[in-house]
Structure formats: C-alpha cells, structure tokens
Amino acid sequence: MSRTPSTTRSAPDWLRLPGRCRWVGGLRRGTQNRSQFDIVDGLVEDARASGARILCGGNPVRDAPGFFYPATLVADIAPDARLVEEEQFGPVLPVVRYSDLEWAVSEANRSEAGLGASVWSSRPEGAREVASRLEAGTVWINAHGAVDPRIPFGGVKGSGYGLEFGVEGLKAVSVPQVING
Numbered sequence: 001m002s003r004t005p006s007t008t009r010s011a012p013d014w015l016r017l018p019g020r021c022r023w024v025g026g027l028r029r030g031t032q033n034r035s036q037f038d039i040v041d042g043l044v045e046d047a048r049a050s051g052a053r054i055l056c057g058g059n060p061v062r063d064a065p066g067f068f069y070p071a072t073l074v075a076d077i078a079p080d081a082r083l084v085e086e087e088q089f090g091p092v093l094p095v096v097r098y099s100d101l102e103w104a105v106s107e108a109n110r111s112e113a114g115l116g117a118s119v120w121s122s123r124p125e126g127a128r129e130v131a132s133r134l135e136a137g138t139v140w141i142n143a144h145g146a147v148d149p150r151i152p153f154g155g156v157k158g159s160g161y162g163l164e165f166g167v168e169g170l171k172a173v174s175v176p177q178v179i180n181g
Contacts, residue, residue: 031090037067040090043083044072047094052077057092079107087113087159093144101130109135114157118144 031037037060044058057072072092074083084094098104108117117136121127124141131139137155140146147153147165154163163169 031067031069034067036089037069040069040088040092043086043088043090044074044092047074047077047081047083050078050081052081052083052094055095085111087115091145093118105130105133109133112158113155115155115159116140116145118142 031040041060041062044054048054048058052074053076055073055075057070058074060069069090069092073095074092075095075097077084077094077096079096081094083092084096096104096107098107114136116138117131117134118140119127119130119134120142121130127141131141135156137159138147138153149165152163152166152168154160154169162172164172
C-alpha cells in the first residue's frame with residue numbers, strides 16, 4: 001500500500017540532497033518483468049508530469065536488460081495521485097505532506113489496498129502508535145518493503161488472501177493428515 005502519508009518537515013539530510021538516495025530496507029529490488037517495469041515507470045512519469053518532485057531515482061535505463069528500476073522517492077505529490085492510490089509493486093515511495101495526523105491516518109486507510117505501509121518518524125513510540133492504526137498487513141517503521149521469511153506476510157482488504165512465510169504462512173498452505181489406529 002503506497003497511500004501511507006509521510007512528512008518531510010524534519011527530513012534527514014540524505015532526503016534533502018537532490019538525486020541521492022540511501023538504500024532503505026526492501027527498496028533494492030528491481031521489477032519482475034517488462035509489464036511491471038512499465039507500470040512503475042508510468043506511475044513515476046505521471047507523478048512527474050503532475051508536478052511532483054523526484055527526490056532521487058526515477059531515471060531508469062529503459063533499454064537495459066533486467067528491468068531494474070532504481071529506488072525512487074517522490075515528494076510534493078497530491079494525495080490522490082495514481083502513484084499514491086495504486087499498488088505499484090516497485091521500489092518507489094511517494095512522500096505525502098500532512099499537518100494533521102488524523103487526516104493522514106484516514107487517508108492511508110481510505111485505500112482498498114492493504115498489503116504494506118510505512119511510518120517514518122524520529123519518535124519510535126509515536127511511530128508504533130500510528131502503525132497500529134493503519135489497515136495494512138505489514139507496517140514498517142523507518143523502512144519499507146523488507147520481508148523476512150521467518151515472519152508472516154500478507155495483506156488485508158483488496159491486497160490478497162492469507163499469509164506466506166513464518167509458521168502461520170506454512171500452516172496456510174498445508175493440509176495436515178491424521179492417521180489414527
């Protein structure tokens with residue numbers, strides 16, 4: 001879920017440097033195929049054309065092999081932009097400014113998507129409180145997209161059924177057989 005509003009009011013230094021992007025857990029992946037690459041690229045280009053600012057990334061080598069899309073942060077983007085509204089399954093994070101936390105949580109939860117969200121904050125206790133209010137299968141704090149096969153992963157709402165990974169994920173795809181006697 002890419003709808004989770006973030007704030008740039010107290011952005012770290014690396015976020016303020018044009019064109020520079022620090023690798024954040026889970027954002028190193030490329031896309032899986034040409035179709036997915038084109039979806040991600042189209043959403044970023046749509047955001048750029050609508051006046052959003054590309055803080056880093058957003059400049060793939062379109063004819064290179066491997067469908068690699070660079071980690072990309074997009075700021076000054078409208079809350080109803082396609083990049084914010086649609087699940088894009090790519091290494092791109094929209095940064096939506098907000099001044100009212102209740103509005104931000106409401107906007108994030110308005111989406112029919114609910115696979116993953118991220119909360120970015122210098123206050124871990126506040127971030128955990130906000131994370132607990134978001135309707136998403138996984139909420140990362142100060143990271144996005146890092147999946148650990150030992151921990152269950154799955155979406156809510158329109159973002160999938162069931163779980164994968166972890167003991168719960170194994171149970172979801174197993175059918176026990178009991179032979180008695």
